Amino acid sequence: MTTFPGEANAAATTNQALQPPHMEASSSNAPAVMARDLVRVFGQKMAVNHLNLTVQRGEFYGFLGPNGAGKSTTIKMMVGLLRPTSGSVWVGGVDVWKDPIRAHSLMGVLPEVLNIYERLSGREFLVFAGHMYGIPAGDIRRRAEDLLQVLTLIDDADKLIVDYSVGMRKKIALAAALIHRPEVIFLDEPFEGIDPISSRVIRDILRELTQRGTTVFFSSHIMEVVERLCTRVGIINQGTLVAEGTLQELRERASGEEKDATLEDLFLTIVGARSEHQNLSWLE
Amino acid sequence: MLVIHPDKIRWLFWLRWKLFLRGFTREKSRIISTIFMVVFGFPLFAGIALVTYIAYRFLPAPANAEILFLVLTVVYLLWMALPLLEFTVNEGLDVSKLLLFPLTRSELMVSLLFSTLLDIPMLGLILVFVAVVAGWASSLPVALLTLVAVLIFYAQVVGISQLVLAALMSTLQSRRFRDLSIILIALFSMSCYLIQQLLLRGIGTGDFVTNIERARFSLYLQWTPPGMTASAIQQASLGNWGASFAWLGVSLVTAVLVLYLWARVLERSLSTPEVGGAVRVRQRKASRAAAVEAAATATRPRVAGGSILERIGFTQVFVIAIKEWKYFWRDPQLKAMLLSSLYIVIIFLVGPFLNPGDSFNSLGFLSFSAPLAVFFSVFTLSYNTLGMERQSLTTLFLFPVKPLRILLGKNLAVAVIGIVELLILSLASAALSHGWPLVLPVLAMGLAGIGVVIGCGNVSSVFLPQRMRQMQRGFQATGSSSGNAGCIRGLMSFLMLGVSLVVLSPVIVALFFPLYFHIRWVWVFSIPAALLYGIVFHQLVTWLVAPRMLARAPEILEITTRE
Numbered sequence A: 001m002t003t004f005p006g007e008a009n010a011a012a013t014t015n016q017a018l019q020p021p022h023m024e025a026s027s028s029n030a031p032a033v034m035a036r037d038l039v040r041v042f043g044q045k046m047a048v049n050h051l052n053l054t055v056q057r058g059e060f061y062g063f064l065g066p067n068g069a070g071k072s073t074t075i076k077m078m079v080g081l082l083r084p085t086s087g088s089v090w091v092g093g094v095d096v097w098k099d100p101i102r103a104h105s106l107m108g109v110l111p112e113v114l115n116i117y118e119r120l121s122g123r124e125f126l127v128f129a130g131h132m133y134g135i136p137a138g139d140i141r142r143r144a145e146d147l148l149q150v151l152t153l154i155d156d157a158d159k160l161i162v163d164y165s166v167g168m169r170k171k172i173a174l175a176a177a178l179i180h181r182p183e184v185i186f187l188d189e190p191f192e193g194i195d196p197i198s199s200r201v202i203r204d205i206l207r208e209l210t211q212r213g214t215t216v217f218f219s220s221h222i223m224e225v226v227e228r229l230c231t232r233v234g235i236i237n238q239g240t241l242v243a244e245g246t247l248q249e250l251r252e253r254a255s256g257e258e259k260d261a262t263l264e265d266l267f268l269t270i271v272g273a274r275s276e277h278q279n280l281s282w283l284e
Numbered sequence B: 001m002l003v004i005h006p007d008k009i010r011w012l013f014w015l016r017w018k019l020f021l022r023g024f025t026r027e028k029s030r031i032i033s034t035i036f037m038v039v040f041g042f043p044l045f046a047g048i049a050l051v052t053y054i055a056y057r058f059l060p061a062p063a064n065a066e067i068l069f070l071v072l073t074v075v076y077l078l079w080m081a082l083p084l085l086e087f088t089v090n091e092g093l094d095v096s097k098l099l100l101f102p103l104t105r106s107e108l109m110v111s112l113l114f115s116t117l118l119d120i121p122m123l124g125l126i127l128v129f130v131a132v133v134a135g136w137a138s139s140l141p142v143a144l145l146t147l148v149a150v151l152i153f154y155a156q157v158v159g160i161s162q163l164v165l166a167a168l169m170s171t172l173q174s175r176r177f178r179d180l181s182i183i184l185i186a187l188f189s190m191s192c193y194l195i196q197q198l199l200l201r202g203i204g205t206g207d208f209v210t211n212i213e214r215a216r217f218s219l220y221l222q223w224t225p226p227g228m229t230a231s232a233i234q235q236a237s238l239g240n241w242g243a244s245f246a247w248l249g250v251s252l253v254t255a256v257l258v259l260y261l262w263a264r265v266l267e268r269s270l271s272t273p274e275v276g277g278a279v280r281v282r283q284r285k286a287s288r289a290a291a292v293e294a295a296a297t298a299t300r301p302r303v304a305g306g307s308i309l310e311r312i313g314f315t316q317v318f319v320i321a322i323k324e325w326k327y328f329w330r331d332p333q334l335k336a337m338l339l340s341s342l343y344i345v346i347i348f349l350v351g352p353f354l355n356p357g358d359s360f361n362s363l364g365f366l367s368f369s370a371p372l373a374v375f376f377s378v379f380t381l382s383y384n385t386l387g388m389e390r391q392s393l394t395t396l397f398l399f400p401v402k403p404l405r406i407l408l409g410k411n412l413a414v415a416v417i418g419i420v421e422l423l424i425l426s427l428a429s430a431a432l433s434h435g436w437p438l439v440l441p442v443l444a445m446g447l448a449g450i451g452v453v454i455g456c457g458n459v460s461s462v463f464l465p466q467r468m469r470q471m472q473r474g475f476q477a478t479g480s481s482s483g484n485a486g487c488i489r490g491l492m493s494f495l496m497l498g499v500s501l502v503v504l505s506p507v508i509v510a511l512f513f514p515l516y517f518h519i520r521w522v523w524v525f526s527i528p529a530a531l532l533y534g535i536v537f538h539q540l541v542t543w544l545v546a547p548r549m550l551a552r553a554p555e556i557l558e559i560t561t562r563e
Helices: A008-018 A071-079 A100-106 A122-132 A137-150 A166-178 A196-211 A223-229 A247-253 A263-271 B006-025 B028-058 B063-086 B105-118 B120-136 B140-167 B175-190 B192-203 B208-214 B225-237 B241-271 B288-298 B308-312 B314-330 B332-354 B363-382 B387-398 B403-433 B436-463 B487-516 B520-551 B553-560
Strands: A033-042 A045-055 A060-064 A086-091 A107-110 A184-188 A215-219 A232-237 A240-245
Touching (some): A033 A071, A045 A071, A045 A232, A045 A240, A060 A223, A071 A086, A071 A184, A071 A215, A100 A107, A107 A166, A122 A137, A122 A166, A122 B314, A137 A166, A166 A184, A166 A196, A184 A196, A196 A223, A232 A263, A240 A247, B028 B063, B028 B120, B063 B140, B063 B225, B105 B120, B105 B140, B105 B241, B120 B225, B140 B225, B140 B241, B175 B332, B225 B241, B314 B332, B314 B403, B332 B403, B363 B403, B363 B436, B363 B487, B387 B553, B403 B436, B403 B520, B436 B520, B520 B553
Parallel strands (some): A060 A215, A107 A184, A184 A215
Antiparallel strands (some): A033 A045, A232 A240
16 A cells, blocks of 8 residues: 555555454464654654554565654664654564563664674674573574674684674664564664675575565665665654555656656655756866 | 975964864863863972072072982973873874874974973973072072073973883883773872872971981982983082083983984984784685585574573573673773772772871771672773663673663672672681681671672662763873763762761661671671562662663763763
């Protein structure tokens, strides 16, 4: 279903009518992620304004928006790091704020700002994460080695994370988010600072995971990546979800624009960005 | 080639001035630390300048000259070492940021020289130099020569500090050096008490002046750059103008040489390509498709069950404790805190030897000082246990771990450290004071105290968390490393310390009073009771506080991980 400005409220009402107010714990029919009337206010500023969205299981959901739109704030509320002013979030049918421990066991998170344990080596961090996720000790080592191998970190596995480059830190954080095979994985700007080879590996891993039923919810500024990977896209602007749907739906509903418009064109149209001609005559 | 455009120098100084001012307007804490430095540092430098002036003026020769040699040498060494510790803080000296602009070597050097005038410690140094000129101004010619010698020495001091900075630029930027500097600063801060004791025993004796008169540091120091300056001044005061000018000439040549070396090293360091920190890309033999398949399938299936220890959560507690120990050892900031806590223990051991006649060294007090030392030590490590995670707390709170296990894991790590300290200290105290009969009650008080302090620490960590800023490097960066709330933070810490002592008072009474009233048979009951008290208090408080930690997680994160 595609929604556009003006239709958002109607869509939210429809969605709300379809979903029961109380979710059963981790039922197989429950959406992977559901947010209802999510609001976050910082002082006078409404960072997230009655956001409603639903992500079905197995979807690769792209969450787009300009800087300061509320993407990271929304993700933080969804993963339990930032308390909403009002509203609810369910992950795998579990209310994140009523049963945070169970919700966290269902999700993996790769935040934009990596706050991982830098004084542990890559291997130590993965083993630690494995224990924290309650994975049996016998499985932890094997999974950790597999992930290190896949993410080309095996040669640096015993180096302290503080000595890792930005890309390596992102990869180790991603490995820690995947080690317990989450039902939903949240990624906030996952491809920032990563070299193309690693980026390709990560994309392939994520795509494979969605094919096996894992839901991926990620935000990115890189439109080409979103266009290539995502099955559905949600666009947030100034705290409000202004558009949502598949790329095809977004194109079809684009009012009077080219049907072959890229996601970047659609995005810029939807958020109302204007291209202003700058007069830099001294450059000539 | 001395190509200097005055305009560029003016704008470079403007840049330095702006950065200096913005350092105060953007970081309010820096205003406080600067005021602190001015209020305490300025009188200190003024005091040093006054004392040295008096020494130059009123001590008989050659004692006054020996003082001059020592003072100039200490200044020289300090100015070589200080910039190494404040490098990342003083943006005005960060040449790498000026690389993009078409500046000549000379322009960079002149601007860097002027930059040092905006360093607050330089103001103190100027006071010391004024004292030198005033102290040795026995006549106008001597005063003029002294002034010239001091100006040349100033150029040497700035030049050598910049030379060392430029030569060690890559080392300064290395993570290992930054870690080491944090530890060294902590050790230096801790050793101030011991240094003070040693100095008082040296200076406070009546033979100090006699020893200085007989000292001959100048024989060796005269061949060093500061010694050359001191020799020039000394010879001028004795009327040996030929020797004085010779030393002045050598000092000038040295200054020019240092500045030239600085320029060359700077130029080489700026043009050398950066190495290190690059991502190593290695070709994998396995195909990418196979690798992806391995990643997707290796994480399935999830094996049900697990060992009994895993199921009751002890493994998670133990894993968290291991992580804490690793961090206490590997993180320089936490290692410095650990060393601080150990230092408290050492002072309690060494203190009686520094004041042997003190009545506090009685049998009872010496032995019971052991748990007191451990009390403060464990308090340091536990009152802000969540804040000590710093930014990593976000990661910890994302794991599906029961908060009780998080607290128990952290408590276990601190408790083991405390127990080790307690054992060492109580056994050492018993050996020193022959107080072996007191070992058991001392251990009981210590263990109970550890339980109480850690329990209270859980409360303060959850309800009064404090931000612990990630230390960079240098004195200024470490100024508020344990928090950013200043007075409020100090007050809260003091409050929790008081509460812990109050809670521990029944244990203190139960164990200390039998000793005081010579009814030691009471220990048969009070020792087990004290142990039980400590354990029950800790378990009860932790059990009550843990659910609140989960409920307050976002609020705790907001305080402790605020950028």
